[in-house]
Amino acid sequence: MDAIDVAIVGAGPYGLSVAAHLRARGVSYRQFGTPMRLWRSAMPSGMFLKSQGFASNLSDPDGTHTLESFCKITGRDYAHCGRPVPLADFVAYGQWFSSELGLAVEEQDVSRIDRRDDGFELTVGKELVRARKVVVAVGVESFAYTPAELTELPASLGTHASGHADPAAFAGREVIIVGAGSSALELGGLMHESGVHVRILARRDANWSSEPLCPPRPVLERLRRPESGLGPGWRLWFYMNMPGAFRRLPADVRVAKARNVLGPAGALWLRDRVEGKVPVLSGHAVTWAKPVNDRVRLGVFNSSADEHRELEADHVIAATGYHADADRLTFLSEDVRSQLAMIGKTPAVTRDFQSSLPGLFFMGPVVAPTFGPLMRFVCGADYAARMAVPRL
Numbered sequence: 001m002d003a004i005d006v007a008i009v010g011a012g013p014y015g016l017s018v019a020a021h022l023r024a025r026g027v028s029y030r031q032f033g034t035p036m037r038l039w040r041s042a043m044p045s046g047m048f049l050k051s052q053g054f055a056s057n058l059s060d061p062d063g064t065h066t067l068e069s070f071c072k073i074t075g076r077d078y079a080h081c082g083r084p085v086p087l088a089d090f091v092a093y094g095q096w097f098s099s100e101l102g103l104a105v106e107e108q109d110v111s112r113i114d115r116r117d118d119g120f121e122l123t124v125g126k127e128l129v130r131a132r133k134v135v136v137a138v139g140v141e142s143f144a145y146t147p148a149e150l151t152e153l154p155a156s157l158g159t160h161a162s163g164h165a166d167p168a169a170f171a172g173r174e175v176i177i178v179g180a181g182s183s184a185l186e187l188g189g190l191m192h193e194s195g196v197h198v199r200i201l202a203r204r205d206a207n208w209s210s211e212p213l214c215p216p217r218p219v220l221e222r223l224r225r226p227e228s229g230l231g232p233g234w235r236l237w238f239y240m241n242m243p244g245a246f247r248r249l250p251a252d253v254r255v256a257k258a259r260n261v262l263g264p265a266g267a268l269w270l271r272d273r274v275e276g277k278v279p280v281l282s283g284h285a286v287t288w289a290k291p292v293n294d295r296v297r298l299g300v301f302n303s304s305a306d307e308h309r310e311l312e313a314d315h316v317i318a319a320t321g322y323h324a325d326a327d328r329l330t331f332l333s334e335d336v337r338s339q340l341a342m343i344g345k346t347p348a349v350t351r352d353f354q355s356s357l358p359g360l361f362f363m364g365p366v367v368a369p370t371f372g373p374l375m376r377f378v379c380g381a382d383y384a385a386r387m388a389v390p391r392l
Contacts, residue, residue, distance in 0.1 A: 004028045006392050007122055007131035009113070009331070011035045011105045014364045015137035016094060017059035017381040019103045021389040024061045030131070031105045032124055036094035038139050039087065042162040044190050048084035050182060050267045051377060052212055055229030056085050058097050059382035065097050081214035081227075084269045114333045119359055133359040133392055140322040140365050142329055149286045150178070150318050157296040158289065161187055161319035168194035170315060176298065178286055179319030180204050181264030187319055188280075189273040199313075201284045201300065206274070207265040229379035230262060239372045243383055244351060246372035255344040258368035262376070264321075289316065324366045336360070343369045352391040353384060361388055 006022060008015050011033035022029045034040075049056055057066045067085065070093045071078035098105060112123040119132040144160045161183045167190035175191060177184050180202035191198045200206075213225060213232045225232045228240035239246065239261060246254065266274065274280070283304040290297055298311045325345040326337060341348045341356035346369050353361045363384040365376045374380040 003119055003130035003132050004030055005131070006030075006133045006135060007032070007110075007120070007129060008135045008137060009033065009110045009122075010135075010137035010139060010364075011098070012038055012137065012139045012364075013058050013094065013378045013381045014139070014384055015135070016098055016103060016105075017385040018135055018137060018363070018389060018392075019105075020058070020060040020065070020097070020101050021385045022392060023101065023103065025389065027389075027392065030129065031103065032108050032110050032122075033105065033138075034107050035098050035105050036091050038141050038162075039091050039094065041165055042141070043087055043165060044167045044187050045087070045165055046167060046190050046193075047087045047186050048267065048269050049087065049090055049378075050209060051085070051229065051379065052081045053078055053083065053085055054080040055377070055379040056090060056093075057379070057382070058094065059385045060097070060101060065100060067093050070096050081212050084267070110331050112331055112333060113336060115336055115339070115357070133361065135353075135361045135363065135388070135392070136329065136332075136366070137363050138329070138366075140324070143322040143324050143365070145320050145323040146318040147178070147286065147320055150289050150316060153289055153296060153316065154291065156315075157291055158316045158318070161317050164317060167191045167196070170198075171195040173197065173314040174312075175199075176201060176296075176311060176313040176316045177319050178202075178316060179264070179321070180206060180282075181319070181321060182209075182266050182270070183321065184264075184319035185266035185270050185274050185278075185280075187317065188278045189270050192278045193273065198278060199311075200278060200280045201286065201298075201311075202280060202282050203285050203303075204264075205282045206280050207263075208271050209265050209268050211268065230373065230377065236262075239374055240379070243371040243374050243380075246374075247351065247370055251343050251369075254372065255369045258373055258376075261373040322365065324368065326366065329366075346370070351387065353388040354391060361392065363388060 005027050006029040008031040019031050108124050110122050114121045120134045122129040144162045150158050174197045177188050177200045188198050188200045213227045226237045228237040230236040230240045285301050288299040296316050339357045347355045347362045353363050368375040
C-alpha cells in the first residue's frame with residue numbers, strides 16, 4: 001500500500017486552509033470530512049458570525065480567496081468592519097473556496113487512526129489509508145459540553161445547542177435554554193422570532209461584545225486601542241498577533257487564558273432582538289432535571305433571591321459551549337492518545353503544530369491552550385497553515 005504524504009482529518013476553515021497551502025506546494029494529500037459541516041449542521045439558521053468581515057477569511061498562499069473576493073464575485077454585500085457576516089454567506093464562501101482552489105475533499109469520516117512504522121494508518125469506511133503525516137483539524141464537533149445536571153435526560157427532552165440548526169423546530173412549544181454566551185442568546189433570539197416560547201437561564205447577567213472600532217479613526221485612538229481580528233485593545237491584539245509568544249507563557253496561565261479570554265458574550269447584532277423580548281433569568285443555576293409527564297422539570301437555585309424553585313418546559317437545551325478534550329477524539333487509537341504529551345486535556349504541540357508523536361499535527365480549538373484564544377476563531381487558520389505546512 002503506497003503512503004500519501006499527508007492526510008487531513010476535517011474540512012472546516014482550518015482543514016481547508018491547510019489543504020490550499022499543501023496543494024500549492026505540490027504535496028500529495030487526501031482530505032476527509034464534509035466541507036463546513038459544523039457551520040452547516042450545528043449553527044442556527046439565520047445567525048451571523050461574531051467576527052468582522054476582515055477576520056473571517058480562510059487562508060490560501062496568495063491571499064486571493066478572501067470573503068471579500070467571494071462576495072464581490074457573487075454579488076453579496078460585504079464590509080471589512082461594522083456589518084455582521086451572515087452564516088449562509090460564510091458557509092457558501094467555504095464551499096466556494098474549496099471549489100475554486102480545486103480542493104478534493106472526500107466526504108467520508110475517519111473512524112480510526114493507528115500508528116505504523118512508516119507513519120499512520122487511517123480507517124476510512126472499508127479502506128485503509130497510509131499517510132506519513134496526519135493533520136487533525138476537526139474543530140469543536142467532538143467537544144460539545146453538557147452540564148452533569150442535564151446529561152441523564154432523554155434526547156426527547158434535553159439536547160445540546162449544536163443539535164439545533166433550525167430555530168423553528170420547536171415553534172409553539174416551551175423551551176428553556178441554559179447558558180449565558182452567544183450560543184444561548186442567539187438561539188434564544190432566533191427561536192423567539194420563530195414562534196418558540198423560550199426562556200434563558202444563566203448563572204450571570206448577559207454580556208455583549210464590544211462595539212467594533214471601524215476606520216477611519218484618529219492615529220492616537222488607533223494607538224490607544226488597536227483593532228484586531230479578535231476585537232479592540234492591546235490585550236486582544238497580543239492574542240491575535242503574538243501566538244508564538246503566548247506559547248512561551250506558563251502552562252497554567254495558557255490553559256486559563258485559552259478558556260476565559262473572550263468568554264461568554266452575545267454578539268451586538270443580537271442585543272435588540274433579545275433584550276425586552278426573551279426572558280433572561282440571570283443568577284439561576286440548574287441543580288437537577290427530570291422527566292415529568294413528557295415534559296422536563298428543572299430544579300433551579302436563584303442566587304439573587306437565595307431561593308430554590310422549579311421550572312417546567314417541553315424541552316431544555318444546553319447552550320453551554322465546548323470543552324476541548326483529546327480523550328473525546330475517539331478516532332485516535334488508545335495507543336496514539338497514550339503517546340501524546342498534554343497541556344491540560346489537550347495535545348501539546350510545537351511551534352509548527354506537531355504533537356509529541358512525530359508526524360501527528362493538531363490545529364484549531366484543540367490547541368488553544370498552546371497558542372491562545374486565536375485558535376478558537378476562523379482568523380487563526382492563516383497562522384496555523386503558514387506555520388505547519390513548511391514542516392508538512
